[in-house]
Amino acid sequence: MLIRKPADLHYSDVTPREVYLNRRRFIGAGAATLGALALPSSALATAKINGLVQTGPYHNLGNEKPSPKATVTSYNNYYEFGTGKEDPSQNAPKWKVPAEWPIRIEGEVMQPKTLSLDQVMKLAPAEERIYRLRCVERWSVVVPWIGFSLSTLLKQVQPTGKAKYVAFETYFDPKAMLSPREAGIPFPYVEGLRLDEAMHPLTLLSFGMYGETLPNQDGAPVRIVVPWKYGYKSIKSITRIRFVEKQPPTDWGIYSDREYGFYSNVNPEVDHPRWSQKEEQRLGSGFLGQGTRMATVKFNGYGAQVASLYSGMDLAKFH
């Protein structure tokens, strides 16, 4: 296995996408103007990530081909930036990610810690992980995330014996985002995992995709990705991580626990109350070049890695 030393990479000094795009921008002045207009504004906010590790045990477990980038960056559930699928790609790029992005790690730990995003990104080499993402709404994509196992970050603190769960919280800026009343769900967005789920090597702390930093609509600057659970468990733009004793509330669970349970493992055997979960629409291929219907696989196909976490559990009850 290839072991590299952490990439000497700062979130603040990655090449701005605008700069490196300029190197290969169109020759004609007219074409350049047109090109700049045609570029989605979101593209300007992302930056290339250098020194990416594209090997490693979790690089591409399913041997999947990533979905087109346009699919993953134009179709998002990020209710803070609008409840329509296209809203976040329209609204989120206008939001400026604060230059300072402290991540607080607290709760049932010996010594709470606050790390800057730069510090976090230096903890381990940036790995590319090609994961399937299955939304509870029956669509799925394949995303080449960039990051490293969340456990790397969590190991920076020492949990007390009481810590059984990990709770996460999304950044909330009422001036730039929808109000909870408009969105219909509470903000700041909260999510949670059982400690062993959070420590599982597949659970990813991600700060990039498609070789670049995250576009705002995909959860910039840093988020969690839990590939065997429905998409809403993969919380975006996190600012706070708390070790807790009791099962923490989750945003969609507060809205409707019956529809969006705490575990929310991808499972074709357990229906959502309003639709069957047996099939999904894989976006980015097939119909109109945009989608293929396929059978949904238990744990989103990561059963070999994670099924043991739930041995003996009734997954219909703990859905």
Added chain:
Amino acid sequence: MNRFLSSPWTKVAVFLLSLVPLGVLLWLGYQASASDDPTQYVTANPVEYITHYTGDWTIRFICFTLCITPLRMLLNRPQITRFRRMLGLFAFFYGCLHFTVWVVLDPRQNTISAIWEDIVKRRYITVGMLALLAMLPLAITSTAGWVRRLGFKRWKQLHRLIYLTAIAAVIHYWWLVKSDIRLPLMYAAIVTVLLGYRLIVWMRERRRKTAVRTSQPTVSAN
């Protein structure tokens, strides 16, 4: 104004306008199939997009149809009624498209039993089916021949089923959204106003009738 409303060309224009949403959808589909980046035409999830698109136009045409009677009364232009059948039939047409897209393209096994299971098990689909099915007898009996066969009074009673369709369509929309109920709420408000108007007219009419009836003995006593 009256000449405009009674002109056969106006009817043709309304017909063509009602086809515009379909035309736009076909154009979007064509552009998407020819483009490197179809997401800008039909989003990254075309199945969902087409389903929502046809559903949106169904509920809009239901509302357009329900607008006819209040408009006729408020503007005092009986000619407006000429467009009601056509708008109603377009509501049914877009509803059928919506249903067909759902049957064929929704991510679900394409077996009768899977479709049936969805209809009976998912309440938002059950109520959506109700909305569509209630329009079926209305579409069938929309011809002048059927008005004659049923008699105008009975025909009119039957066609009040559109109220059921409108209410069921709003509930269908309300139940299917995840948490942001602003759009279903808007349609609920529109339908409430359109049906509320009829209710007020009906109540006034009834009061007027009872007033006439109670005043009659005094008249005869004179």
